Amino acid sequence: MEEAIKNLPTQFNFQPVVQNAEGLVKTDSFVVCGMGGSHLAAGLLKILYPQLDLYVHRDYGLPALAEKKLSQSLYIASSYSGNTEEVLDFAEKAFTAKHSLVIIAVGGKLIDFAKKHSLPYIQLPNNGIQPRSALGYSLLSLAKMVAGDDVVRQLQAVGATLRPQDFAQEGERLAESLRGKVPIIY
Numbered sequence: 001m002e003e004a005i006k007n008l009p010t011q012f013n014f015q016p017v018v019q020n021a022e023g024l025v026k027t028d029s030f031v032v033c034g035m036g037g038s039h040l041a042a043g044l045l046k047i048l049y050p051q052l053d054l055y056v057h058r059d060y061g062l063p064a065l066a067e068k069k070l071s072q073s074l075y076i077a078s079s080y081s082g083n084t085e086e087v088l089d090f091a092e093k094a095f096t097a098k099h100s101l102v103i104i105a106v107g108g109k110l111i112d113f114a115k116k117h118s119l120p121y122i123q124l125p126n127n128g129i130q131p132r133s134a135l136g137y138s139l140l141s142l143a144k145m146v147a148g149d150d151v152v153r154q155l156q157a158v159g160a161t162l163r164p165q166d167f168a169q170e171g172e173r174l175a176e177s178l179r180g181k182v183p184i185i186y
Helices: 002-006 037-048 067-072 085-096 108-116 135-146 149-160 164-178
Strands: 029-033 053-057 074-078 100-105 121-123
Touching: 002 164, 029 037, 029 067, 029 085, 029 135, 037 053, 037 074, 037 135, 074 085, 074 135, 085 100, 085 108, 100 108, 100 135, 108 121, 121 135, 135 149
Parallel strands: 029 053, 029 074, 074 100, 100 121
Antiparallel strands: none
16 A cells, blocks of 8 residues: 555556547536545545536436436446446446446456447556555546546646655654544544
């Protein structure tokens, strides 16, 4: 995990490429399904760009949203492994309902599903890291799908400034100041 944290800035060199891009539907409304580390990127993107019409779904099936929202949205199934049950179910239901669907994953059943049905997808690098450690890859890929290359470049510029080693010293100082105490975070 320590190596993954130290290498986080290198993830921002990633250039996400949309395969089957001709099937990508342009819209301003998005529904992203992801669990754990795979939905973190959507939450951060929403914080960074609050003007985005982005709904994060963390469950099986499709979200209970107004029909207009459901019919006008681009559905994004995001699972680092590509095998997350809830995300697979979301993708299958969105596809069956004939919603516009894209996939973000390293591989697994989701990438197979995208290839089988000629769906647009971004295949993440498989570096053997934990999904929660692949935030840079996921963030850039999601940004490419919902906000375009300008936002990807902005995020890459920010990623280039990350210096995890600077935070290690600060974390050690904080841990030392908390020794023998019980922190309460509100």
